[in-house]
Amino acid sequence: MSHNTDNGVVEAVEGEQSDAARLAHDESQLPAHRPRRTDYDPRAAKRAERQVAIMFGLSAVFTILFVVAFVQVGTEEVLRIPFFGTFGRSNLYLGLTFGLATLLIGTGAIHWAKKLMNDHEVVAERHPLRSPDESREEAVAAFEAGAEDSGFASRPIIRRSLLGAMALFPIPLVMVLRDLGPLPGKVLEETAWKPGMRIVGADSGIAIKPSDIPVGGIVQAIPADLPEIQEIEGNLNSRAKDVVLLVRMNPADIVSQQGGTAEEPWDFNGIMCFSRICTHVGCPIALYEQRSHHLLCPCHQSTFDLADSANVVFGPAARELPQLPIMLDAEGYFVARDGFNQPVGPSYWERS
Amino acid sequence: MSAVIDAAGKAVGGLDDRITLANWSKRNLRKVFPDHWTFMFGEMALYSFIILLLTGIYLSLWFKPSMTEVIYNGSYVPLKGLKMSEAFSSSLNISFDIRGGLLLRQMHHWAAMLFIASMSIHVIRVFFTGAFRKPREINWTIGVLLLTLGFVEGFAGYSLPDDLLSGTGLRIAEGIMLSVPVVGTYVSFFAFGGEFPGDIFISRLYGIHILLLPGIILALITAHLLIVWYQKHTQYPGKGKTNENVVGYPFMPVYMAKAGGFFFVVFGVTVLISGLVTINPIWAYGPYVPDQITAGSQPDWYMGWLEGALRIMPNWETVAFGHTISWNVFIPGAIVMGIVITLLALYPKIEATATGDHGEHHLLDRPRNAPTRTGLGVMALTFYVMLLIAGGNDILAKNFDLSINAITWFTRIGIFIVPPLMFMVTKRICLALQRRDHDLLLHGAESGSIVRLPHGEFIEVHQPISAEQKAVILSKPDVVPIPWPEKVDDNGVRPPTYRKDKLAARLSHWFYQDNVALPTPEQIEAAEHHIIESAEEGAPIIAHRAQLEPEGGVLHDPSAAALLEADKETVSTQ
Numbered sequence: 001m002s003h004n005t006d007n008g009v010v011e012a013v014e015g016e017q018s019d020a021a022r023l024a025h026d027e028s029q030l031p032a033h034r035p036r037r038t039d040y041d042p043r044a045a046k047r048a049e050r051q052v053a054i055m056f057g058l059s060a061v062f063t064i065l066f067v068v069a070f071v072q073v074g075t076e077e078v079l080r081i082p083f084f085g086t087f088g089r090s091n092l093y094l095g096l097t098f099g100l101a102t103l104l105i106g107t108g109a110i111h112w113a114k115k116l117m118n119d120h121e122v123v124a125e126r127h128p129l130r131s132p133d134e135s136r137e138e139a140v141a142a143f144e145a146g147a148e149d150s151g152f153a154s155r156p157i158i159r160r161s162l163l164g165a166m167a168l169f170p171i172p173l174v175m176v177l178r179d180l181g182p183l184p185g186k187v188l189e190e191t192a193w194k195p196g197m198r199i200v201g202a203d204s205g206i207a208i209k210p211s212d213i214p215v216g217g218i219v220q221a222i223p224a225d226l227p228e229i230q231e232i233e234g235n236l237n238s239r240a241k242d243v244v245l246l247v248r249m250n251p252a253d254i255v256s257q258q259g260g261t262a263e264e265p266w267d268f269n270g271i272m273c274f275s276r277i278c279t280h281v282g283c284p285i286a287l288y289e290q291r292s293h294h295l296l297c298p299c300h301q302s303t304f305d306l307a308d309s310a311n312v313v314f315g316p317a318a319r320e321l322p323q324l325p326i327m328l329d330a331e332g333y334f335v336a337r338d339g340f341n342q343p344v345g346p347s348y349w350e351r352s
Numbered sequence: 353m354s355a356v357i358d359a360a361g362k363a364v365g366g367l368d369d370r371i372t373l374a375n376w377s378k379r380n381l382r383k384v385f386p387d388h389w390t391f392m393f394g395e396m397a398l399y400s401f402i403i404l405l406l407t408g409i410y411l412s413l414w415f416k417p418s419m420t421e422v423i424y425n426g427s428y429v430p431l432k433g434l435k436m437s438e439a440f441s442s443s444l445n446i447s448f449d450i451r452g453g454l455l456l457r458q459m460h461h462w463a464a465m466l467f468i469a470s471m472s473i474h475v476i477r478v479f480f481t482g483a484f485r486k487p488r489e490i491n492w493t494i495g496v497l498l499l500t501l502g503f504v505e506g507f508a509g510y511s512l513p514d515d516l517l518s519g520t521g522l523r524i525a526e527g528i529m530l531s532v533p534v535v536g537t538y539v540s541f542f543a544f545g546g547e548f549p550g551d552i553f554i555s556r557l558y559g560i561h562i563l564l565l566p567g568i569i570l571a572l573i574t575a576h577l578l579i580v581w582y583q584k585h586t587q588y589p590g591k592g593k594t595n596e597n598v599v600g601y602p603f604m605p606v607y608m609a610k611a612g613g614f615f616f617v618v619f620g621v622t623v624l625i626s627g628l629v630t631i632n633p634i635w636a637y638g639p640y641v642p643d644q645i646t647a648g649s650q651p652d653w654y655m656g657w658l659e660g661a662l663r664i665m666p667n668w669e670t671v672a673f674g675h676t677i678s679w680n681v682f683i684p685g686a687i688v689m690g691i692v693i694t695l696l697a698l699y700p701k702i703e704a705t706a707t708g709d710h711g712e713h714h715l716l717d718r719p720r721n722a723p724t725r726t727g728l729g730v731m732a733l734t735f736y737v738m739l740l741i742a743g744g745n746d747i748l749a750k751n752f753d754l755s756i757n758a759i760t761w762f763t764r765i766g767i768f769i770v771p772p773l774m775f776m777v778t779k780r781i782c783l784a785l786q787r788r789d790h791d792l793l794l795h796g797a798e799s800g801s802i803v804r805l806p807h808g809e810f811i812e813v814h815q816p817i818s819a820e821q822k823a824v825i826l827s828k829p830d831v832v833p834i835p836w837p838e839k840v841d842d843n844g845v846r847p848p849t850y851r852k853d854k855l856a857a858r859l860s861h862w863f864y865q866d867n868v869a870l871p872t873p874e875q876i877e878a879a880e881h882h883i884i885e886s887a888e889e890g891a892p893i894i895a896h897r898a899q900l901e902p903e904g905g906v907l908h909d910p911s912a913a914a915l916l917e918a919d920k921e922t923v924s925t926q
Contacts, residue, residue: 029592030599031820070451073884076427087628091454098455109613113606113772124598126584126714129487149584180542187547190535202643220643235419235551240523241641254436276643281527281662281681282548284643298647299524300663301746301756314757316662316680320670346527346681348537352674 020040037122038115046113055108062101069093069258138321177265185351189343191223198224199273199334202243213248213271216290220245220276223336241344243276243284244324245299247306247332249293255308264337266325273324273334275344276312278302281316282346297319384599385607386587388476395611396470399618401573403463408562410456416442417512417558419551428635435603436514436639439554443513443634458626464509466622467630468502468654475499479699479729482717483586486710489700491579494572494696502568503654508561510632510652514554517632519640520649523548524662528685532679548593549642588716591820595715619810648746654890660743661688664764696732706863708834708856720789723782724863731775738767779866785867789825792817793876796883803890816883831867834860 038045070092076088081116083150131139152159200207202220205227213219221244251270260266267273273297276284283299293307302315311319322344343351373809385723418438424431428448428789446453475495478484484492507525526548529540544550549587584598588689595597601607637646651659661684668679695702704710719726741748742763749756796814802811817825837853840846847853 025439031591075451075454077446078775088454090451090629091458094452094455095458095623099622099627101620101891102616104614104622106616106620109609109616113613117606117609119601119606121599122384122602123592124584125599126596128712129583135409135532150816177542181545181550182541184541186538222643234421236640236642237547239750240548243643266739280667281524281531281685283649284645287647297745298645298649299520300659301760302667314666315760316665316667317682318667318678318680347533347669347676347678348530348540349533349675349677350537351676352671 015236017201030123031227033120036115036119038226040132048111048196052108052116055104055111059104059108062097062104066097066101067095069097091331119317125158125184137300143176148339149338154187188345188348191221191340191344192225192229192238193244193339195336195338197336198329199244199246199326199336200224207331208246209332209334210248210271210328213246215248215250215270218245218247218288221273221334224269240282241277244273245288245295246271246273247274247288247293247295251292253307255305258309258320259341260325266323266329266337267330268334271326271335272306273326274304274306274321275324276321277345278317279312279319279321279344279346285321353494370389376549379740380581380596381604382602383581384598384600385585386598386601388588390481391585391613393477394473396618397467397474397616398573398577399615400467400470400622401569401668402615403619403622404460404467405566405570407456407463408566411446411460412562414442414450414453415558415883417513417555419514419554422876426641431635431638434639436555437631439512440634440639443515447635455623455626458629458631461510462625462629462832463622464506465652465654468506471495471502472654475696476729476733478717480726481586481588482713482722482725485701485713486584486704488586488715489580489704489711491576491583493697493698494576494579496693498569498572498576498657501572502695504652505561506559506652507655508565511557512554513632513634514640515634516640516644516646517634517649519549519642520645521651521655522553523642528662528681531681531685531838533682534685535673542735584714586714586716589824591823593715593823593827595697595713598714601924624734636680648750650744650747653740655738656743658685658689658743658761660739660741660745661685664739664742664760665746666764668834692732700721703863705856706859707831709861715827717829718824718827720782720785723779723786723866726782726866727775727779730778734771734774735767738763738770742767778871779869783866784869788830789828790868790871793822793825793871793878796879799887799890799924801890805889809890811886813886814883815887816880826870828870830869831864833857833864 024135040047071088073093075088075090077085079089079092081087100150128136147153153293164230198207199221200223202222205222205224207224208219208221221240223242226242229234230236248271254270254272257266257272276286278285278297278299280297280300280302283297285295285297285304287296287298288294289296293305294313295304295306295310296302297304297315297317300316302317303311303313304310304317307323312320312322320341321341324340326334327337329335364373386843397759417436420438422432422434422438422441424436424441424444426432426445426449428444431444443457446457448454501700507521511522512524524546526540530536532539540548543553543556545552545556585600587593587599591598638644650656662681665680665684668680670677672749706724719727719729742760745759745763746755748754748759797817799813801813803813804811834853834857836857837847837850839850
């Protein structure tokens with residue numbers, strides 16, 4: 001038994017004997033072994049053997065039943081069990097058969113181990129993980145010999161040029177990531193809203209007139225161009241940014257608005273328009289409480305007071321929801337009087 | 353049968369000729385592993401990862417990671433004719449048109465839950481038993497990395513089907529990216545190929561979810577297991593168990609059967625749950641449309657604490673020099689997780705610095721014997737639970753009819769008060785348990801019998817504790833805090849490391865504060881003598897009572913009650 005091979009202590013010692021074979025001297029220290037029933041009663045052992053075999057056998061049966069269920073049961077069939085709900089028959093039967101087929105192999109194996117396999121505890125020795133000093137010294141010597149052979153230290157021009165090359169080498173790997181996306185530019189400040197843009201129902205796409213909105217009501221809306229933009233861009237970006245809501249309240253209830261003059265008000269007779277994109281992390285806001293004029297974001301519960309410039313009254317959002325100035329066009333439908341005067345959605349570094 | 357064994361033997365012999373198999377086998381086939389139910393959670397994590405790989409491969413055969421808009425024409429009637437991404441439509445096909453597809457999808461999701469849950473419990477077990485101490489710090493760090501990657505991989509996974517809930521999750525992730533100072537906007541634009549949601553993110557996420565992250569996780573798990581195998585498993589203290597041995601059962605056959613069997617149990621239970629319980633019913637959420645949302649949107653449970661952090665953060669934002677820093681998003685979305693994971697990964701180093709203990713540890717600590725560590729662990733868990741409560745504030749408010757604002761304020765303030773409070777409470781409980789151990793050694797176990805001696809004295813009978821229990825209690829290590837440094841050395845000079853040493857000593861004294869030292873061997877020996885005497889004095893009476901109350905005592909056994917009556921008569925006639 002050698003302790004100073006290159007493999008280190010543990011390897012060398014274990015190389016001689018297996019753990020269990022070294023059945024240690026201090027076994028007497030262990031609590032006395034408690035015999036199981038299967039250890040002294042052959043009938044109990046036989047019974048355990050049968051139980052294990054039955055589990056394995058049943059597993060095979062369930063596998064066959066899985067095949068039957070797969071072939072026989074359609075995916076559209078449903079099963080209603082009172083109090084438990086409705087199950088897709090296919091998923092239920094496949095899950096039960098495959099699940100039991102698998103589970104029974106597991107329980108069988110564990111039952112076998114616990115009842116019938118030798119359960120005498122054995123002791124193996126542990127050795128310090130640290131290599132003996134000689135090995136460490138030999139390792140250092142080997143490394144030094146290798147380094148010496150390479151000439152890494154004695155040929156600085158190779159060393160430095162290699163380090164320089166290696167330092168630059170990752171540049172192409174990073175560089176090609178450049179075209180992952182366009183530079184942000186001013187895109188986040190822009191929306192599809194511009195003066196005269198019709199405000200249409202988010203689902204219906206139909207232009208909205210004041211009489212469509214009762215006092216206390218809200219209407220979710222989009223710019224009339226949105227479907228076309230979506231078609232051209234081939235994505236949902238506009239829908240993630242340009243959506244607004246029209247809210248109507250008693251003009252006397254309005255405490256403040258984000259802008260507008262007596263000649264060019266941002267509202268129309270108590271009907272105001274706000275961005276629906278939360279200024280926290282961008283969820284579309286939806287929950288409106290008519291009595292308090294509060295609009296609540298369902299994601300993180302930021303609450304905005306629409307009667308008071310949509311200022312934040314609770315929650316993690318830091319900014320008000322941007323207000324869109326609106327007016328009526330010649331035909332009496334709502335249009336934007338102007339675009340948003342600030343970016344919509346979450347804050348970002350370049351935003352001022 | 354013997355022919356089979358012969359053939360197998362020949363094959364193995366051939367392998368040995370080529371790769372020295374016998375040398376490895378003779379050492380490892382009968383390798384000893386200790387047995388304890390708490391060692392199961394790591395195994396469970398491993399097995400659920402294997403299930404994830406298996407089911408994931410199957411799902412990839414049908415899933416189309418594309419955001420191209422299509423019109424759904426599958427067999428789920430309520431969504432027929434709706435515009436949706438190919439990703440969502442193919443997820444619906446897996447759920448409704450592929451036989452066994454829904455089972456695979458649900459197995460994949462349930463196994464992911466199980467993977468992260470069992471990793472979490474495993475980390476907790478390793479922490480409270482001190483299994484992370486030298487020489488296992490590397491494996492601890494790998495484990496923390498695995499847990500972190502598990503979070504990310506899970507989030508990536510449930511974002512792929514492009515349903516309404518997952519799209520909302522991605523929107524929040526994008527909001528967090530935007531909040532990163534200086535580079536945030538670029539990070540977001542590069543990740544999504546422009547503005548949110550773009551048309552490429554799902555396919556990018558797919559590559560990350562099925563190749564990059566599982567590859568790293570698999571490599572780390574392999575390293576984790578190899579190190580466990582090489583270092584040999586830790587064991588709980590007990591009779592005959594020392595820092596220099598491993599007591600347990602051989603790998604072959606006991607662990608092959610038990611661990612192999614347990615894999616099938618985990619697998620089988622996952623399949624059964626997936627057959628019986630719906631998870632992530634994407635068809636009920638519908639396709640992702642950026643301007644739609646459902647109330648009560650919740651991430652998968654393991655992201656709940658981050659969600660909670662986002663919800664309770666005050667709405668701080670700084671605008672200066674033409675730039676905006678969203679502390680309200682950046683701190684909870686990035687900083688909190690960063691700090692928590694870093695502290696967790698560095699904990700072994702932190703504790704070793706505090707204790708000055710750099711020895712090898714293979715015998716596990718009982719949590720009570722490291723009160724400061726246990727207190728810190730409970731503090732961290734309380735912090736986590738507070739965030740989890742905050743993350744579910746809308747659900748709690750709805751189900752328990754509470755004010756959502758009240759819950760938010762409670763968690764906002766409580767997150768700073770409750771965890772330290774739990775630290776103190778836990779530490780005191782640990783110290784009380786230490787005192788109890790101390791008493792057990794010196795006074796023995798209470799037998800529950802008060803005995804009146806012939807001369808009228810009442811004594812409480814104590815009995816010696818079992819050898820096993822004694823070994824467990826005696827496993828408590830002696831603690832020696834780092835000594836206070838000398839202010840001046842022999843030459844009257846202040847050592848240059850004085851400040852550093854003093855800090856180390858202070859940390860160490862804090863860590864070991866109030867420790868209840870074990871009695872000395874002499875004290876224990878003297879005490880044992882007393883305990884045996886006490887037991888002997890009480891023994892006849894206890895034996896008598898045992899005769900009167902066979903199995904379960906008088907109250908449960910009518911015949912014993914009759915005996916007791918007879919006994920009373922005897923006593924009165926005497």
